Amino acid sequence: APNPGLVTVAQHHSFIALPDSGYEMRKFDPRSGSNAFTFFDYATPVQSSLQKRYIPRHRLAKKDPSAEVSEAVEPIIYYLDNGTPEPVRSALLEGGRWWNQAYEAIGYKNAFQLKMLPDDADPLDVRYNVIQWVHRSTRGWSYGSSIRDPRTGEIIKGHVSLGSLRIRQDFLIAQALMNKPYAERDDNDKAMLELALARIRQLSAHEIGHTLGFSHNFAASTNNRASVMDYPHPYITLKDGVMDFSEAYDTGIGEWDKVTVAYSYTDFPEGTDETEGLNQILEKGQKNGLRYISDRDARPMGSAHILGHLWDGGNSASEELDRVLKVRATAIENFSIDNIRKGEPNTVLEDVFAPLYFFHRYQTEAAAKMIAGLNYNYAVKGDGQLVVEVADRGIQIGAMKGLFKTLDAETIAIPADKLALFPPRAIGYSKTRESFNGKTGVSFDALSAAETAADMTLGFLLHPERASRLIQQKSLDVKQLGLADLFTELIDATISRSHKDQYLNTVQGSINYRVLFHIMNLAAHKNVHPQVNALANEQLRTLRGQFMASDDVDAREMGRRITKFLEEPEEFKVIPAPKIPDGSPIGMDCTN
Ligand SMILES: [Zn+2]
Numbered sequence: 001a002p003n004p005g006l007v008t009v010a011q012h013h014s015f016i017a018l019p020d021s022g023y024e025m026r027k028f029d030p031r032s033g034s035n036a037f038t039f040f041d042y043a044t045p046v047q048s049s050l051q052k053r054y055i056p057r058h059r060l061a062k063k064d065p066s067a068e069v070s071e072a073v074e075p076i077i078y079y080l081d082n083g084t085p086e087p088v089r090s091a092l093l094e095g096g097r098w099w100n101q102a103y104e105a106i107g108y109k110n111a112f113q114l115k116m117l118p119d120d121a122d123p124l125d126v127r128y129n130v131i132q133w134v135h136r137s138t139r140g141w142s143y144g145s146s147i148r149d150p151r152t153g154e155i156i157k158g159h160v161s162l163g164s165l166r167i168r169q170d171f172l173i174a175q176a177l178m179n180k181p182y183a184e185r186d187d188n189d190k191a192m193l194e195l196a197l198a199r200i201r202q203l204s205a206h207e208i209g210h211t212l213g214f215s216h217n218f219a220a221s222t223n224n225r226a227s228v229m230d231y232p233h234p235y236i237t238l239k240d241g242v243m244d245f246s247e248a249y250d251t252g253i254g255e256w257d258k259v260t261v262a263y264s265y266t267d268f269p270e271g272t273d274e275t276e277g278l279n280q281i282l283e284k285g286q287k288n289g290l291r292y293i294s295d296r297d298a299r300p301m302g303s304a305h306i307l308g309h310l311w312d313g314g315n316s317a318s319e320e321l322d323r324v325l326k327v328r329a330t331a332i333e334n335f336s337i338d339n340i341r342k343g344e345p346n347t348v349l350e351d352v353f354a355p356l357y358f359f360h361r362y363q364t365e366a367a368a369k370m371i372a373g374l375n376y377n378y379a380v381k382g383d384g385q386l387v388v389e390v391a392d393r394g395i396q397i398g399a400m401k402g403l404f405k406t407l408d409a410e411t412i413a414i415p416a417d418k419l420a421l422f423p424p425r426a427i428g429y430s431k432t433r434e435s436f437n438g439k440t441g442v443s444f445d446a447l448s449a450a451e452t453a454a455d456m457t458l459g460f461l462l463h464p465e466r467a468s469r470l471i472q473q474k475s476l477d478v479k480q481l482g483l484a485d486l487f488t489e490l491i492d493a494t495i496s497r498s499h500k501d502q503y504l505n506t507v508q509g510s511i512n513y514r515v516l517f518h519i520m521n522l523a524a525h526k527n528v529h530p531q532v533n534a535l536a537n538e539q540l541r542t543l544r545g546q547f548m549a550s551d552d553v554d555a556r557e558m559g560r561r562i563t564k565f566l567e568e569p570e571e572f573k574v575i576p577a578p579k580i581p582d583g584s585p586i587g588m589d590c591t592n
Pocket of ligand 1 (some may be wrong): 206207210216
């Protein structure tokens, strides 16, 4: 039997001669979508930059550079791990081969190929670009890495590592969203499998993209899914009340990917001014409205770009949040014992429900980033692109109102009649990192679920960097949304909100305590503008006055906590909400 104390490790060394000097380095441009290969050249004349920036890429040249369409001298060939099972195997082959569309667009014939790895080849052999299918126990990301010539950045071997577990997340999302999929029979999983395979095609293309030298484009989802290098959220729609997965994922290479391939791999005919040719490629993409925003501007919780988001969809973040919340509400309404198979412990239902309950999480993040958000490009002098501007007040207000729905018990409470679906967990079926967390011991904790969801929204909405940006934004334009305005609206939508239903009112209370803690967090935070501390403290004093005059016990408890906080703000630590189950990666992903 497997034994965690005994592990076999295989190490593979490849000793190879460095490539010949026939490789041509191409300069990096921050607008191109390619990664940067950089080094310092201290012999550079003083008027030029010491830091040299080129792109990593495979060696690729046309047999006939003057021909409109030509085969490559040596095509880029990738090999798929021959241990990959069907139907994953066919999906990975299909998705990976999408890249050839982008090479065709720059006049290559069969320049990008994907084949099965020969039986006698080692996947770690440096002579093969490989997509490896690996088993591992963690919720792993996939990786697209490469071995490069350290002198030039030439990619010698692309190596993609895909964790076999990841196909399960999309399957689970579909299982939760479908209306009573297992009511009639237990093998009714075709739609789930198709969604998961659609994701796998996308994943194959995405990870290979990294090994071709490309970085993420998190703005592509707002350009009608223009790139496989974005993180896609399954685009699931409601058609006449029925979940429709047919548009869940894109089915080919994107317009942005073609721009990046053209920049990195165009073989210009003799006599072409390469700098000019490369510029034209980028300007054409720009004219077509394509946007490019990568990790640093999208990944952090405090990031500001209004288009660059992970796992988002749609063209308007707040409209898409609204739409996602409707899909979620319908799926929750339909959710029943028939979302699991006959003979499965009822306990399993709770874990199927988790990704549905938090289905809005990534779109919430996207909408929150509209607040004090910026629109900008990696512009260069003279390219005519928008450099940077603050998001319109209307966009910010719209996003704020949308986000308030995620802090309203009406939207976020698990309907009372669904709670009977979630019994204490069966023996042998303990909680995992994919499960809800709570404070009620063995019983399912409906209040903690709402608290966790609300805390997620508030972590983005009242992020310290966002709060500091609101101070600056208001100082430059008095009509813009400011932090004090945000507090007023937020308190109106939460702490001042009451529900007739006792359960909803109690859930709202759990949400409201989180609102209070996040305002305290800003009041005590050391890395914000002091103006943020000032406004948050002022807000707390106002609230305390109202709370102490109230005859509601929760209001008075909040008042008591504010008093304690104001006496000893140094002692304050945000009490963490029960941890949100892992959601990322959805089927993937990866670093370079
Ligand atoms: Zn990636």
